[in-house]
Amino acid sequence: MSVASPLTGRTAVVTGAARGLGADMAQALVRRGARVALLGLEEGELARTAAELPEGAAHWWAVDVSDADAMEEKAARVRSRFGSPSVVIGNAGIAESGTFLDSDPRLWRRVVEVNLVGSAVTARAFLPDLLRTRGYYLQVSSLAALAPAPLMSAYCSSKSGAESFAQVLRTEVAHRGVGVGVAYLSWADTDMIRAGDTTTALRALRSALPWPASRAYPAPEVAERLVRGVERRSAAVHAQQWVRGVRLARPLLPPLVALRSRRMMRHLEKDGGVAATGPLGEGGEAAVDATAAVPTSDTRS
Template sequence: MPVPSPLAGRTAVVTGAARGLGAGMARTLVGRGARVALLGLEEREMARTVAELPEGAAQAWTVDVTDAAAMEETAVRVRSRFGPPSVVIANAGIAAAGPLLDSDVSLWRRVVEVNVVGSAVTARTFLPDLLRTRGYYLQVSSLAALAPAPLLSAYCASKSAAESFAQVLRAEVAHRGVGVGVAYPSWADTEMIRVGDTTSALRAVRSALPWPASWTYPAPQVAEHLVRGVERRSVAVYAQPWVRGVRLARPWLPTLVVLGSWRMMRRLESNGGTAATGPLGAGGEAATGTSSEVPRRDGR
């Protein structure tokens, strides 16, 4: 007989669940027997995911993770529908690319707000539940937190900050039985990355990376690795095993990145430079108000 997952019968919350890794983790969690609350800004996309899953196993709530009041309202509804969460995955995140000098300050600020403030609001909102259930919080950071890359200043800074936030949270709640982990996925085949690959800025970054750091991994595979980390209540979750080695080399990476970027940046500037992008992908557009699907902010 297969051993049941420790997630069976538990309630899990996944933010940024409309697409990509968030939707993938929601599917995988349901496959493990969990009840899943999908939180995000794209109501139609989340509804499609919920419709794919067994009836009653998941429900979606449209909410902005940076809106503390709306998140509190949503948490009340999640508890009423599924009970207190044992797992919270702070996955919501957006990105933009381009030189800092040419970047839009409001977009730069919004990337940091969603990726860092949104994570803190998520944790603060559901921490009483995790204390009650002695649960587990997973902060989805990125390889970018370990090896910051040029042309991704807001994204790299925010993912490093999110990592640090989770480590502080772990120190505050470990003695009360709550586990906190940080996930370090590399490039996953999501809509955000596919859109990014059509821009000169992200193409330049990706082309300068050595293998396997330049490789794109299937999103369902990455989601599976992250959920395994949740099952194990891991402190660090590596979607690709080689990322563990990158973390060990962290003290030397800033120097290596500068040396590796020298030629790339000179080449880009000699060719006229590269334009800053807008928010990458439909999820980024929804989070910055440039999407045709305008989200409700009332937590319903």
Template sequence: MSVASPLAGRTAVVTGAARGLGAGMARALVRRGARVALLGLEEGELARTAAALPEGGAHWWAVDVSDAAAMEETAARVRSRFGSPSVVIGNAGIAAAGPFLDSDPRLWRRVVEVNVVGSAVTARAFLPDLLRTRGYYLQVSSLAALAPAPLMSAYCASKSGAESFAQVLRAEVAHRGVGVGVAYLSWADTEMIRAADTFAALRALRSALPWPASRAYPAPEIAERLVRGVERRSAAVYAQQWVRGVRLARPWLPPLVALRSRWMMRNLERDGGIAETGPLGAGGEAAVDGRADGAPRPGHICDGG
């Protein structure tokens, strides 16, 4: 006899749900009987993701997670349609790569704005609901929060910041019955990572990592493991068990990375293989380049209808 998921009949919110891990987690949540609010920037992808789910199981809103007023309004719309959420997953994130000195300051800031500020805005908008439902907030972080990665200064800083934010939030709300978790994952086989692999320097950096850190893992597999962590209300969710060991080794990683990077960066510079990537993938482009694919203007919300 199958055991019903504790998520059955609950309302869950997933940001960055248009594609990749966000869409995968939305599917895993609906399979467990949850009603899911899909939030993201790309109307077309959100509509396609929602349409592939059972009727009535999901609804989408196109909104910029870094826009506080729009997110507050979206939270009210989610509440009106589905009731107060019991689960909120802060998954929205973008990446860009290149040497810090040569990086576009506006793009660098936008990565931090989406990945850190967007996470805090999401939590602020939905925390009253989680307090009412004694719910659970999951912040999706990354291996990049645990180990510095050359050419990824904005992404590493933002994922470390999002991790720290979630840990502080946990300390503030645990006594009120709200659980807060941080998800740690290695490379996922998503459109963003595939875009990164088109750049020689990023390919070289990933291939130089020891196995299994160099492997890209299937996104549905990662999404399923993260949602299992949501069911358990885990404080730390590991998409790959070996990442737990990396977290324990965290104090020793910066000097090791710096030592190994000396010859790699020298060789990449010599070969002319280092260049700024711009936002990686269509999701990153939507967050940066004037709202691609009909994504909402600042302060504007698109409702799935």
């Protein structure tokens, strides 16, 4: 006899839900009987994601997660349509690549705004709901939070900050019945990673990693593991089992990465392969497009 998921009948919020890992997590949540609020920037992709789910199981709202006022307004809309959420997944994230010295300061800041500030804004907007439901907040982090990766200073900084934020939040709300988890994952086969693989620098970075850290894992597989962690209200969710070992070896990683990076960086600089990439993937481009108009909601709201 199958056992009903603890997510059945619950409301979940997923940011960065327009594509990739966010869209796949939405599907995994709906399979478990949850109603899902999809938040993201790309109106067309959000609508497509919602249309692929059973009627009534999901609704979308276009919003910039770093905009505190807009997120408060969307939290009220989610509450009005579905009731207070029991699960919130801070998944929205973007990346760019290049040396810090040659990076565009505005783009560098935007990565931090989305990945770190956007995570805090998301938590602030929905924390009153999670307190009411004694719910669970999952912060999607990365191996980039555990080890420095050359050419990824904004991404590593923001993911480390998001991890630390979630851990502090846990200490402040655990006694009130709210769980907070951090998801650690390696490369997932998403639009952002595929865009990175077209660049010389990120191809070199990934190929320099030992197996299995160099492998890109199917996004639906990663999403399924993360949602299992949501069901268990885990403090740490590992998208790949070997990531547990990486966390244990964390103190050793910075000097090891620095040592291995010297040769790689010399070769890349000699071959001209460290040029800044700009935002990676269509989701990243949408997040940094200052002229993009963000709709206030799905027209069916």
